[in-house]
Amino acid sequence: MATIKDVAQLAGVSISTVSKYLNGGHVRPEKLEPIRSAIVQLDYRVNPIARSLKIRRSHSVGILLPSLAAPFFSSVFMASDKVLREQGYHSMISCYYADHGLERDYLSYLLGVGVDGLIYVPENLTAEEFQELTLHRDVPVVMVDRMIPGVDADAVLTENKKSSCNAVSRLIEKGHRRIALVGGPNSVLTAKERLAGYLQALELYNILYDGALVFSGELSFAFGHQSFLELMNTGTPPTAVFSTNHDITMGVVTAAREQGLRIPEDVEIFGYDSVNICAVMTPPLPVVYQPEQEIGRTAAAYLIERLEGYAGASRKTRLPCEMIL
């Protein structure tokens, strides 16, 4: 690869002049052409590594998330990517596949590798771990979909509790009394909040809480599947299941079908996200829909503000959700 030095030599000017040419400084008109031609001839491109080292900016932002496959994240980050790109930033995604060790590793890696900012969907990190990792690095972080309580960083979330309460309330109004919940682990704030919404709805309608109907665990197909089977094996199985994650919902639905149960006649299921997929089913599965585009855009906007120097207090935004019936 040709360097700026080669270009300078070939064009018969100094390195600084080429640099100015490259970065929009003032260069005498008659020197423009030789430089341009040298660049083309040598197929020169600036080395972003060297540039980053010098200017301490890479114009790239990292996105760290627990799972690639979730359609929810895909939509969210497509939206943030667009906003970021319009402002001249490239986004680089890293996935930690819901693994705690990997989550630490990648966070640490991204913080150090030179991205200007970070959009982060946390899962298992404690506030202490996060503080330690981010200490002395001034890389702004915006959390999305989840947040680590006690951490001072911008966060874009949705109204998990309220939306869940609404969803469960609807099931109750349709006559259900034994409603199960299958959701993520309590270490994930979002899962905890959705559980809280479920409990609130029960309370609202004076329905006794039954611990045997609540399953909190891995955000996976397997967990949803297994939980459903266990639910059905108790003496008095639920008549409805509120499933608060895409993969889990797939597992729950599969298990139900395997058992020969009709949805919703034999057991009603209410999901979260995955609107497209749930619409595929007959009849369509009702779901809570989170405003994915807006989440992504907001997160990107927050990050860009920080990158441009905004240093105000951290913002925690809650976006409202819709029920798709």
Place this chain on the structure above:
Amino acid sequence: MATIKDVAQLAGVSISTVSKYLNGGHVRPEKLEPIRSAIVQLDYRVNPIARSLKIRRSHSVGILLPSLAAPFFSSVFMASDKVLREQGYHSMISCYYADHGLERDYLSYLLGVGVDGLIYVPENLTAEEFQELTLHRDVPVVMVDRMIPGVDADAVLTENKKSSCNAVSRLIEKGHRRIALVGGPNSVLTAKERLAGYLQALELYNILYDGALVFSGELSFAFGHQSFLELMNTGTPPTAVFSTNHDITMGVVTAAREQGLRIPEDVEIFGYDSVNICAVMTPPLPVVYQPEQEIGRTAAAYLIERLEGYAGASRKTRLPCEMIL
């Protein structure tokens, strides 16, 4: 952030000694402790940018793909990520959302940004564009799932033609004679090959090809949906549809259900990938399953070999697929 210089000063040794300490050189035992302690005290971490500039290696590889949401890619790259990590590489994903301009931009960006190698799922780039972008950059590229014909690079693909032929043959053996195909654009090699497999099956069974039954277009839900509606509006609609992509399949199935058609009684549908999701349906949709893990592992292995200096001829590997019925 503290630099190696600060550490050297605090520990009372030279910069070079600290560097040796960091990189496993020989350092007199009594100097070990002061250095270690200075590092801890200053919370020092090496600056990967500076290191990259010097050693011309970043120990990171880029992954460039057209879509995040496809469960297929997620599985593939989870597998390659694992292999890469075990060899000390971090992977950074970029998604171009099936946009031609973005595909060029991101490819160019990744090639320049300092990743040591690239795993790339191409979609719209011509061989010329690719050559031009990779010219003078010695970043090894391994293509996955698709390849750009005429480009000299490793590629890990599956037996698209054969698998498609098998799938369509099965439909024929079940008695279908009017079988539609809805798949990706002809610019995507994979889509073209699957179409070729479809044609081969027709020929094998002496079924006349009917152009009105073949839809090639966007790899999207919308395209699948619309194509199905158009198919059903012709005078003699197909009795079966072979859909060669996840999103398209979702669109096709939704459209069928919306029309009140029963699957497979009224119209039989055969999909590709998305095993989990297709298993959710009642009855499960038959699909062609590609060995995702193996694709990912193979691609990573190829890339690592290149990174370690292997300079042999480019390899094009075809992995066999299974039918999940």
Place this chain on the structure above:
DNA sequence: TTGAAAGCGATACCAG
């Protein structure tokens, strides 16, 4: 305007 030179943070050669 222009260019010489310092410096970003780290590595590695080489003399001691």
Place this chain on the structure above:
DNA sequence: CTGGTATCGCTTTCAA
């Protein structure tokens, strides 16, 4: 072993 120094490629003063 150790440490001074050149170097990686680029940006940015600063003096001319």
